[in-house]
Amino acid sequence: MxxxxxxxxxxxxxxxxxxxxxxxxxxxxxxxxxxxxxxxxxxxxxxxxxxxxxxxxxxxxxxxxxxxxxxxxxxxxxxxxxxxxxxxxxxxxxxxxxxxxxxxxxxxxxxxxxxxxxxxxxxxxxxxxxxxxxxxxxxxxxxxxxxxxxxxxxxxxxxxxxxxxxxxxxxxxxxxxxxxxxxxxxxxxxxxxxxxxxxxxxxxxxxxxxxxxxxxxxxxxxxxxxxxxxxxxIVGVETVQPGRVVRTTDGIAAVAVGPTEVAATISGEPPTDVYVCIRGEEVILLAGGDEIPAVSARNRLPGKVTAVTPEGALVRVRVDVGFPLVALVTRPAAEELGLVPGVRVVALVKAQAVHLISRQ
Amino acid sequence: MDWAAARVTLALATGTTATLLVIGLPLGYWLATTRWRGKVLVEALVTLPLVLPPTVVGFYLLLATGPHGPLGRAVESIGGRSLPFTFPGILLGSILVNTPFAIRPFAAAFASVDRRYAEAAWCLGASRIGTFVRVSLPLAWPGIFAGAVLTFAHTVGEFGVVLMMGGNVPGITRTLSVAVYDDVQALDYASASTTAAGLVAFAFAAVVVTHLAQRRGGRP
CATH class of the missing domain: 3.40.50.300 (P-loop containing nucleotide triphosphate hydrolases)
Known part of the structure; x- marks a missing residue:
C-alpha cells in the first residue's frame, strides 16, 4: 500500500x-x-x-x-x-x-x-x-x-x-x-x-x-x-466541430454538423448545442467508389481529400465530408489509397468514437 | 632587490588573500543567491574601494585606528598595540582596499553556477552548507581561483594604503612598491628598476594565470 x-x-x-x-x-x-x-x-x-x-x-x-x-x-x-x-x-x-x-x-x-x-x-x-x-x-x-x-x-x-x-x-x-x-x-x-x-x-x-x-x-x-x-x-483532438443534436434513439444521437449528419453514442440526455470531437486515429479511410460494403461503423461519410501532410510515421489527411474531418493514417495506407488532394474517399467512424461536448 | 621588502610583500599578499577567501566566499555566495532587495547596497559598499583612492581609505583607517579613533581605543582597551605603522595595520588596510577584487569575482563565479544544481542537491538531502561545499564551491572554482590570484597580485602592487597606514618601516611595513618609491626618492635608479621589472614580470604572470583559469572554467 x-x-x-x-x-x-x-x-x-x-x-x-x-x-x-x-x-x-x-x-x-x-x-x-x-x-x-x-x-x-x-x-x-x-x-x-x-x-x-x-x-x-x-x-x-x-x-x-x-x-x-x-x-x-x-x-x-x-x-x-x-x-x-x-x-x-x-x-x-x-x-x-x-x-x-x-x-x-x-x-x-x-x-x-x-x-x-x-x-x-x-x-x-x-x-x-x-x-x-x-x-x-x-x-x-x-x-x-x-x-x-x-x-x-x-x-x-x-x-x-x-x-x-x-x-x-x-x-x-x-x-x-x-x-x-x-x-x-x-x-x-x-x-x-x-x-x-x-x-x-x-x-x-x-x-x-x-x-x-x-x-x-x-x-x-x-x-x-x-x-x-x-x-x-489541449489534448489535441484533431476534429472539433460545432453541431446540433437533432434526435436521439436507443442511446445514439444524430448530430447535424453543417450539411452532414453524424451518429454518436451518448449516456443520458445530451444538450442540443454540442461540439463533435473525433480523434484522427479513429477515422478509417476507404478508397473512393459509391459502393460502400456493409460495415459496422455507423458513420460512413463520403468526401474529398483537401490536404495531405506527413507527420512522422503517420500522414494527416484532411477530408471535406461537409465539414473538415482529420484522419491519421500510416504512410503505406496513404500510398495504397493514392491519397492526394482531390481524391474521393469514404470516412468510417464508429459512433462510440464520436464524443460530444456541451456548447452552452 | 630588497629581500626584506619582498618578504613583507609576500606576507601581506598571502594574509590578504587568505582573509578575503574566508570572508569573501560566504559573502560572495550570499550576494549571488539572495533575493533580498537591499543587497544592492551591500554590493555598492563592496565596490566602493574600487573607485576610492587608496589614500582616502588609508586616511580614514588611520583616523579610526589612531589613539583617539574608536577602533584604536577598542584595541587598546583589550591590551593590543595600536595599529598604525605595524604589519597588522597594513594588513587591515590591504584587506579593505582589496575587497572588490576578491568578492566581485567570487559573486560572479557563484552566479554563473546554474541554480538547479543547488536545488538538486537540496532534494537529495544535502544541507545548505553541504551544498555550498560539495556543489557550488567546486563548480565555481575557476572563477574563485581567478579572483584569488587577482587579489594576491593587486596586494603585491598596493601602494597608497600601505604608505598611509604603515609608513616606511624596513622589514615591517616596507613593501616592494614602497621600496621602488623610496629608491627613486633617493635617486637609486638601479635598485628601483630591478624591483620594478620584477613587479612587472610577476603582474604579467598573474594576469595570464587568471585568464587561463577563466578559460578553463568555460569548458564543461
Missing amino acids: TATLDARFVKRFPTGLAVAAELADGGVTALFGPSGCGKTTTLRCLAGLDRPDEGVIRLGGETWFDASGRVCLRPQQRGVGLLFQDYALFPHLTVSGNVQFGLAGMPRGERRRLAAETLERLGVAGLDGRYPHQLSGGEQQRVALARVLVCRPRLLLLDEPLTALDAPTRETLRPGLRELLGTIGVPVVLVTHDRTEAVALADHVVILDRGAIHQRGAAAEVFARPSNLTVAR
Whole structure:
C-alpha cells in the first residue's frame, strides 16, 4: 500500500498567474498541459523549492506544507526525488559520485554497493567512472533517475522525463520507465506535454491550463473524452466541430454538423448545442467508389481529400465530408489509397468514437 | 632587490588573500543567491574601494585606528598595540582596499553556477552548507581561483594604503612598491628598476594565470 499524496494549494505570481493544484492520488499522476500552464511550478511546490501562498500538502499522515499552520518543510526534510527536465547531473562528479551524492553519512562500502545495484537495475552498469558530458542523453536520464531512486524517495517527481531525448531513445526508454514507475511503490507525479508519454506512463491525468485544472481522470478516458473545448484543444483532438443534436434513439444521437449528419453514442440526455470531437486515429479511410460494403461503423461519410501532410510515421489527411474531418493514417495506407488532394474517399467512424461536448 | 621588502610583500599578499577567501566566499555566495532587495547596497559598499583612492581609505583607517579613533581605543582597551605603522595595520588596510577584487569575482563565479544544481542537491538531502561545499564551491572554482590570484597580485602592487597606514618601516611595513618609491626618492635608479621589472614580470604572470583559469572554467 503506497502512501497517498494530498495536495491542494495556490501559488500566485507577480504576473497575475495563479496555479491552483489539487492532487489526491497514489499511483502515477501526469500533469498535462501546454508550456507555461503551471506544471513545473506545481512540481516545485511539491518538492519544497517554491512556497505556495495557500493550501496544504500532505503525504501519508505527514504535513509538508500548511499555509494556516505556517508549516513549510524544506526540500531536505521531505524526502522527495525530483528528476529535472535536463537531469541536472553534477558536472564535476563522476556517475558514481552523482549517484552516491545523496547517501552521505553511510559507510563507503554500503554507498558503493547501493549505487552499483541501482545503476544495474536501470541498465546503466559500468559507467561509474565517466563524467556526465561523456554520457548519451539516454544514459544521463537513467543515471539521474538512479541518483534519485537510490535515496528511496517517498514521493517521486518527474519533470518531462523523456522530453530532452531524441525520438528513438524516447521510444526505447518509455516501456522501461513505465515498468519502473509501476513497481516503485511510492506516489509519482510527472509533468508532460506529450500525449503518448502521458498515456504510456500515467494512471491518472490532470489537465492544466493557465494555472487551473480543467479535467482529471484515467489517462485513456481523459484523452478520448475531453469534458470541454479547452481540454479538447489541449489534448489535441484533431476534429472539433460545432453541431446540433437533432434526435436521439436507443442511446445514439444524430448530430447535424453543417450539411452532414453524424451518429454518436451518448449516456443520458445530451444538450442540443454540442461540439463533435473525433480523434484522427479513429477515422478509417476507404478508397473512393459509391459502393460502400456493409460495415459496422455507423458513420460512413463520403468526401474529398483537401490536404495531405506527413507527420512522422503517420500522414494527416484532411477530408471535406461537409465539414473538415482529420484522419491519421500510416504512410503505406496513404500510398495504397493514392491519397492526394482531390481524391474521393469514404470516412468510417464508429459512433462510440464520436464524443460530444456541451456548447452552452 | 630588497629581500626584506619582498618578504613583507609576500606576507601581506598571502594574509590578504587568505582573509578575503574566508570572508569573501560566504559573502560572495550570499550576494549571488539572495533575493533580498537591499543587497544592492551591500554590493555598492563592496565596490566602493574600487573607485576610492587608496589614500582616502588609508586616511580614514588611520583616523579610526589612531589613539583617539574608536577602533584604536577598542584595541587598546583589550591590551593590543595600536595599529598604525605595524604589519597588522597594513594588513587591515590591504584587506579593505582589496575587497572588490576578491568578492566581485567570487559573486560572479557563484552566479554563473546554474541554480538547479543547488536545488538538486537540496532534494537529495544535502544541507545548505553541504551544498555550498560539495556543489557550488567546486563548480565555481575557476572563477574563485581567478579572483584569488587577482587579489594576491593587486596586494603585491598596493601602494597608497600601505604608505598611509604603515609608513616606511624596513622589514615591517616596507613593501616592494614602497621600496621602488623610496629608491627613486633617493635617486637609486638601479635598485628601483630591478624591483620594478620584477613587479612587472610577476603582474604579467598573474594576469595570464587568471585568464587561463577563466578559460578553463568555460569548458564543461
